[in-house]
Amino acid sequence: MRTYFRFPDEQTERIYPFITIEFMSLQFASDRAHSAQMMKIDCWPSEYSSFAEYAEAYNITSWTGRVGSAEAVMWHPYNMLFQISSHARDPLDALYLDGKLIGTHYIPDRWGYLDIPEDGSCRWLDRLEMRTANYIEGNTQGMNQTVFRTVYTVSVNAHVPPEDPKTYLPVLQVMGVILQIKSRPGETPTVLSSWINEAPPEP
Numbered sequence: 001m002r003t004y005f006r007f008p009d010e011q012t013e014r015i016y017p018f019i020t021i022e023f024m025s026l027q028f029a030s031d032r033a034h035s036a037q038m039m040k041i042d043c044w045p046s047e048y049s050s051f052a053e054y055a056e057a058y059n060i061t062s063w064t065g066r067v068g069s070a071e072a073v074m075w076h077p078y079n080m081l082f083q084i085s086s087h088a089r090d091p092l093d094a095l096y097l098d099g100k101l102i103g104t105h106y107i108p109d110r111w112g113y114l115d116i117p118e119d120g121s122c123r124w125l126d127r128l129e130m131r132t133a134n135y136i137e138g139n140t141q142g143m144n145q146t147v148f149r150t151v152y153t154v155s156v157n158a159h160v161p162p163e164d165p166k167t168y169l170p171v172l173q174v175m176g177v178i179l180q181i182k183s184r185p186g187e188t189p190t191v192l193s194s195w196i197n198e199a200p201p202e203p
Contacts (some may be wrong), residue, residue: 001017001019001118002015002018002019003018003019003020003021004018004019004020004021004044005020005021005022006020006022006049007020007022007085007089008019008020014087016087016088016089016090016093016147017088017089017090017093017094017097018084018086018087019084019085019087019097020083020085020087021037021082021083022082022083022085022086023080023081023082024082024083024133024153025081026078026079026080026081026082026158027078027081028076028077028078029077029078029079029157032074032077032157033077034064036073036074036162037074038071038072038073038074038075038166039071039073039153040070040071041070041071041072041165042070043120043121044118044119044161044165045075045119045121045158045159045160045161046116046118046119046158046159047118048118048119049118049119049121049140050066051063051070051165052065054165054179054190055167057068060165062167062168063143063167064167064168067168068199069167069168070165070166070167070168071130071165071166071167071168072161072163072164072166073130073158073161073162073163075159075161075162076159076160076161076162077158077159078155078157078158078159078160079155079156079157079158080155080156080157080158081128081153081154081155082153082154082155082156083152083153083154084101084107084108084151084154085133085149085150085151085152085154086098086101086111086131086149086150087147087148087149088147088148088182089145089147089148090148090151091148092151097150097154098150100107101150102127102130107125107127107152107154109127110126112124112126112127112154113125114150114156118173123156123157123158124154124155124156124157125154125155125156126153126154126156127152127153128153128154128155129151129152129153130150130151130152130153131150131151132150133147133149133151134147134148134149135147135149149197173196173197173198174195174196174197174199175194175195175196176194176195176197177179177189177191177193177194178191178192178193178194181190186192
């Protein structure tokens with residue numbers, strides 16, 4: 001089954017039936033929004049399945065690899081709207097495509113999903129609308145022919161990082177000092193004890 005990421009132009013050979021996928025718009029999902037707060041991160045949405053890959057790609061050297069050494073403001077939620085259309089010249093092909101597309105593995109009315117290999121996530125995919133929109137198309141013999149089209153509007157959830165991540169360097173030494181405070185103002189305190197603890201080696 002041929003699939004195009006927009007309606008094919010006149011220079012593209014159209015072999016029926018075929019499917020088109022078109023991006024419509026991006027909407028802020030206020031129902032899934034949270035207040036601005038920092039969270040520990042171990043990936044980067046839509047780009048990398050681990051933060052280690054992100055750090056390597058952007059040459060981030062202050063990241064230690066430990067849990068909590070990278071944080072970001074909680075992702076802003078969005079809904080990406082797509083229009084998926086099936087085009088067929090045979091009404092039986094159109095019915096067959098409709099039956100396949102509304103199945104659980106594609107664009108069902110409930111429990112739809114979309115795997116994103118870039119970041120290893122599985123997104124919600126909701127079918128918002130399904131409607132018939134047939135049209136007339138001419139052929140090389142100058143005759144008009146009906147194209148049976150079903151249009152589906154789907155929503156896929158997405159997240160957009162509002163800012164770059166914050167990374168933290170490891171603590172290598174901890175130094176402590178115990179002082180004796182003098183009773184007279186201006187006198188230098190006496191150091192009673194001091195110590196330096198080294199950070200444990202990397203596991």
